[in-house]
Amino acid sequence: MKLAYYPGCSLKGTSFEYEVSLLKILEAMDIEVKEIPDWNCCGASAAHSINHNLSIALPARNLAIAEKDGFESVLAPCAACSNRLKNADYELKRDDILKKKITNSLEMPYDSQMSINNMLEFLIGVVGKDKIKSMVKKPLTGLKAASYYGCLLVRPPKVMQFDDPENPVTMDELVSLTGAEPVDYSYKTECCGAINSLSKPDVVMALTGKVLYDAKNHGADVVVVACPLCHSNLDVRQKEIERKYEEKIGLPVLFITELLGLSFGITPKDLAIDGHMVAADRVLKKIEELSK
Amino acid sequence: MKTVLNEQSRRNFVAQVESMLHDKLSKCYQCGKCSAGCPVNFEMDYTPNQIIKMTELGMEDTVLNSKTIWLCVSCNTCSTRCPKGFEVTGIMDVLREIAERKGITSKTEKEVQMFHEVFLENVKSHGRIFELELVGKYKLKTKHLFRDMFLAPKMLEKGKLKMHGETISNLNQIAKIFKDFE
Numbered sequence: 262m263k264l265a266y267y268p269g270c271s272l273k274g275t276s277f278e279y280e281v282s283l284l285k286i287l288e289a290m291d292i293e294v295k296e297i298p299d300w301n302c303c304g305a306s307a308a309h310s311i312n313h314n315l316s317i318a319l320p321a322r323n324l325a326i327a328e329k330d331g332f333e334s335v336l337a338p339c340a341a342c343s344n345r346l347k348n349a350d351y352e353l354k355r356d357d358i359l360k361k362k363i364t365n366s367l368e369m370p371y372d373s374q375m376s377i378n379n380m381l382e383f384l385i386g387v388v389g390k391d392k393i394k395s396m397v398k399k400p401l402t403g404l405k406a407a408s409y410y411g412c413l414l415v416r417p418p419k420v421m422q423f424d425d426p427e428n429p430v431t432m433d434e435l436v437s438l439t440g441a442e443p444v445d446y447s448y449k450t451e452c453c454g455a456i457n458s459l460s461k462p463d464v465v466m467a468l469t470g471k472v473l474y475d476a477k478n479h480g481a482d483v484v485v486v487a488c489p490l491c492h493s494n495l496d497v498r499q500k501e502i503e504r505k506y507e508e509k510i511g512l513p514v515l516f517i518t519e520l521l522g523l524s525f526g527i528t529p530k531d532l533a534i535d536g537h538m539v540a541a542d543r544v545l546k547k548i549e550e551l552s553k
Numbered sequence: 554m555k556t557v558l559n560e561q562s563r564r565n566f567v568a569q570v571e572s573m574l575h576d577k578l579s580k581c582y583q584c585g586k587c588s589a590g591c592p593v594n595f596e597m598d599y600t601p602n603q604i605i606k607m608t609e610l611g612m613e614d615t616v617l618n619s620k621t622i623w624l625c626v627s628c629n630t631c632s633t634r635c636p637k638g639f640e641v642t643g644i645m646d647v648l649r650e651i652a653e654r655k656g657i658t659s660k661t662e663k664e665v666q667m668f669h670e671v672f673l674e675n676v677k678s679h680g681r682i683f684e685l686e687l688v689g690k691y692k693l694k695t696k697h698l699f700r701d702m703f704l705a706p707k708m709l710e711k712g713k714l715k716m717h718g719e720t721i722s723n724l725n726q727i728a729k730i731f732k733d734f735e
Contacts (some may be wrong), residue, residue, distance in 0.1 A: 307672035414627035
């Protein structure tokens with residue numbers, strides 16, 4: 262099956278570590294994906310916030326190009342992108358009038374047959390647990406990892422059709438496959454504040470603070486994510502959260518692709534783990550010690 | 554608060570919202586579950602269930618000028634938990650869009666509104682987001698020039714801030730999408 266890859270803007274910018282580590286583990290597993298040619302921004306939260314039709318038309322262009330190029334399945338590692346692509350697909354299926362307007366504007370048809378996968382869906386559903394398990398050369402035994410799903414991977418459930426919206430487990434299963442121990446904590450699907458990071462930083466820090474402190478209080482060594490926005494809010498703003506609440510956190514935030522890569526024996530440098538704002542040195546050292 | 558309303562304008566507003574929402578306001582029976590689970594309820598002037606009721610009552614000016622519609626981060630917790638399956642998150646999108654079309658600038662949450670606008674301008678110019686330009690233009694527009702600037706040096710050092718953006722080849726198609734749907 263031909264697999265299309267929709268990187269989205271964040272993976273080419275602030276969350277470049279996500280793309281680097283993703284491509285590394287795919288290469289290790291001998292899985293080939295092809296970037297959708299000349300893809301455009303999905304419009305993220307801004308488009309649906311102020312212009313519904315635009316929020317469907319922008320992702321629809323990417324889906325239509327992928328379809329035209331003969332792809333049946335697309336991987337969108339950014340949770341926001343996968344959410345918007347799925348939303349567009351959903352709306353185009355239920356709103357014939359809008360679909361006609363959009364396909365006319367794009368001058369491209371769209372058949373709505375595309376299978377859209379977020380990172381976790383892709384790893385569990387397309388790659389498969391057996392394959393992943395067979396790749397683990399350096400089990401992360403003893404490492405405690407808190408999976409943070411946030412909103413966009415699981416909600417709204419009627420559109421996302423993925424895992425349990427209140428208590429998802431897919432990422433915890435992947436964490437278990439690496440040999441690490443999933444941490445049970447209360448905030449795994451609470452919102453991080455998402456797009457309001459720049460416009461309402463205090464609100465965002467109140468939300469991300471709860472996630473980070475709760476994960477830490479439940480013994481986490483590391484937080485694992487599958488969304489660039491979640492990553493940015495938990496990692497980039499962590500120092501500021503510590504200052505605001507006058508309590509040290511020091512929790513590195515890793516993408517699930519990085520955690521998997523470490524268990525495959527890929528070096529932290531090759532996974533771009535040094536690109537994060539919160540240094541992961543302590544955790545990497547712990548992994549080294551545990552593997553001895 | 555103005556509560557005596559013209560029935561015809563109430564009906565018009567309800568009809569507009571419901572047609573954009575693909576849902577019926579009367580589905581909501583005011584249980585408040587949406588508001589209880591809302592992660593940003595502590596900042597709002599009206600809770601989500603109040604917004605639904607006020608929309609149904611035709612209190613157009615109040616809802617379109619509320620802080621709530623701009624504070625909502627579309628996390629979809631409310632819609633997921635609604636026992637009636639009402640599009641609670643959807644109504645926030647609809648009300649923001651109506652406010653935007655009417656040229657209403659939020660008095661209290663104009664930064665949020667401006668961020669969305671600057672974001673879409675960036676998509677229109679390049680087809681993709683050029684983060685540095687997006688942040689720069691947002692800062693100029695809001696005049697919050699120095700907020701978050703302390704993050705910049707380390708982000709640059711880590712390679713998180715790219716100095717050049719990418720522009721797609723078929724920018725004409727993006728221009729056409731904006732022309733047809735903006």
